[in-house]
Amino acid sequence: MRAVQVVETTGPEHLQVREVPEPQPGADQVLVEVHSIGVSFPDLLLSRGEYQLKPEPPFSLGVDVAGVVVSAPESSGLAAGDRVAAVAPYGGASELAVFGTDSVFRLPDALSFDEGAALPMNYLTAEFALHERAGLREGETVLVHGAAGGVGTATIQVAKGMGARVVAVCSTQEKCDYAQAAGADEAVLLEGFKDSVMALTEGRGVDVVVDVVGGSVFTDSLRCLATLGRLLVVGFAAGEGIPEVKVNRLLLNNVDVRGVGWGGYGMMRPGYLHQQWEALLPMIEAGAVKPPIGATYSLDELGRALVDMDQRRTLGKSVVRVR
Incomplete structure (x- = not known):
């Protein structure tokens, strides 16, 4: 599969789209077919080695995504084909990605994949x-x-x-x-x-x-x-x-x-992110929460999307479309 990777922490201009092995989900992980990726400030910092987390290159970017469940633990309440949004410190900017069950949320039908990728973080x-x-x-x-x-x-x-x-x-x-x-x-x-x-x-x-x-x-x-x-x-x-x-x-x-x-607070407390998601759902249903999508990009353009964000050329949430 294809993934956008940081090979050297020299900034968004030097990201590479590479062929990498498909991820294999663990017992408590959800495998997601990624449709949209939210362009996030942590991605920019990660590409420069300036984020508080410093994974060893090469690694894939991608904090926010939306897509379709490929497989999920029965205890998660999710099943293959469910539309979801998900969040992770990094690793979602790929055609397939794995997430812990605490970080995957059922996406309301009223929202598109682009809007779903704009939601979590x-x-x-x-x-x-x-x-x-x-x-x-x-x-x-x-x-x-x-x-x-x-x-x-x-x-x-x-x-x-x-x-x-x-x-x-x-x-x-x-x-x-x-x-x-x-x-x-x-x-x-x-x-x-x-x-x-x-x-x-x-x-x-x-x-x-x-x-x-x-x-x-x-x-x-x-x-x-x-x-x-x-x-x-x-x-x-x-x-x-x-x-x-x-x-x-x-x-x-x-x-x-x-x-x-x-x-650092929410991801360390099991179940907390889902409590937050439940608090957002009535706002989504009422129409108060509907993420405004700015520019959209292809997977090969994630680096350019980060540069545009860094130079304040974008409005709302930019999104990379994988499918």
Whole structure:
């Protein structure tokens, strides 16, 4: 079978599509015929050897996939022919892939394979961030940075599904429009966002900031928080280094900064990812969660898809189509 592999950790420009042996599932694994692969930030970091996991090359990329079950343990409740989405630290960017039963989810009929491949990492991260880390309550206001990207649009939709008001922050008007189409109530430009957000909230500020950008927006994000507000640190896509916080600001304003490390938490707790998936299903059925798909690519173009994402040329979640 064909798989997209990192042979040397020299970046997405040097990925190789190679013929590799078909995987043989273990007793607690599901074999999936992959139809679509979600293009994810961890794939980019893995290709450069910059991710917290450092598998020995050669290895296959691929964090999010959707496809059809080939075989599954009887205890999983899955059977050959079932449509599924799945997530793993890496290894899904191939024509066939194996996943632990805890990481495979039945895909609702209302969603395509492309949409299924856009769901697991981004939407489970958003659910973890908002529910577990923020303790988001209905009626609260959430500010989302990088709101037109994959994690951003996922966070918008999950926050709306939980009954929040959502303010999107984006670098261009095109991205603002995209974020509102994904479900945001309001969208403001990154430049001067603090003043815009304070005006929208009549000086009160927001209850939760979800920050996948980091860098220079961090301090103004803190200043946007209402009393008892929570700033969630999800990532550092800006590439400007890791920001620091003066803790007296937290004390004076009664606000929190909270880390969001979904993978290290969820994947270490048997059954947790399925609990999260169950929380998403009513949102999918209600139409609040429907992943917006940006660009689509072939298997041979996964490297280009990662470069496009890295250079912020894409909106929503990019997807590689295998079949």
